[in-house]
Amino acid sequence: MKTMVVWASPNEDGLTATVKNKILEGIWAEGGAAEEIHLNKRRINACLACGNGWGLCRSEGRCIMEDDFAAIYESFVQANGIALVTPVYWHDLAENMKCLLDRMRRCEAARNHFLKGKRCMLVACAGGTGNGAVKCLRNMEETVGHMGMIPLDRLPVIQFNREYMLPAMVGAGRAFQAAVPHPL
Numbered sequence: 001m002k003t004m005v006v007w008a009s010p011n012e013d014g015l016t017a018t019v020k021n022k023i024l025e026g027i028w029a030e031g032g033a034a035e036e037i038h039l040n041k042r043r044i045n046a047c048l049a050c051g052n053g054w055g056l057c058r059s060e061g062r063c064i065m066e067d068d069f070a071a072i073y074e075s076f077v078q079a080n081g082i083a084l085v086t087p088v089y090w091h092d093l094a095e096n097m098k099c100l101l102d103r104m105r106r107c108e109a110a111r112n113h114f115l116k117g118k119r120c121m122l123v124a125c126a127g128g129t130g131n132g133a134v135k136c137l138r139n140m141e142e143t144v145g146h147m148g149m150i151p152l153d154r155l156p157v158i159q160f161n162r163e164y165m166l167p168a169m170v171g172a173g174r175a176f177q178a179a180v181p182h183p184l
């Protein structure tokens with residue numbers, strides 16, 4: 001089983017990408033196998049709120065839209081743990097990360113419960129003032145909480161702390177990998 005590292009940013013060498021690389025380094029250092037998903041290279045539409053507000057998400061635990069959502073959802077289900085790494089936009093998650101989690105929450109909370117108990121780590125990367133990094137983490141925490149996922153870590157990386165937080169992200173990746181289940 002793999003540990004997923006899901007990240008969003010149009011910048012392949014920006015702050016979020018750097019943080020993601022450090023976490024991967026930590027997972028590998030701990031002997032884990034990681035799978036990276038770069039959401040900006042995938043197509044994730046926003047929820048249509050179809051039907052009367054609930055669509056197939058409630059009746060069948062899946063989404064009516066045919067994009068990359070279903071494949072990523074399946075990767076989450078198969079993973080032994082999931083690191084979610086988002087830039088902070090408007091004191092919140094990146095829009096594509098939010099679209100993914102919004103749709104997953106509907107399928108999970110209303111019907112499937114496949115991710116209940118799944119361990120995750122939450123990382124918010126703020127390149128501006130740092131305002132909103134904590135709120136972004138809080139919003140992510142609430143969303144994964146609706147799915148019954150268990151956040152083991154919540155980490156803000158901001159301009160002020162990046163010098164000491166970036167090396168610490170390797171340790172965060174290691175600690176996360178050590179804490180997720182290791183089935184044979």
Ligand SMILES: Cc1cc2nc3c(=O)[nH]c(=O)nc-3n(C[C@H](O)[C@H](O)[C@H](O)COP(=O)(O)O)c2cc1C
Nearest residue numbers: 011014015016087088089090091126127128129130
């Ligand atoms: C639309 C938009 C909104 C942003 N909002 C915030 C914000 O609320 N707080 C903050 O500290 N930085 C904010 N930023 C800066 C991003 O957090 C910063 O660009 C982030 O580190 C992503 O950079 P990266 O693409 O290099 O990873 C914003 C950037 C954009 C593009």
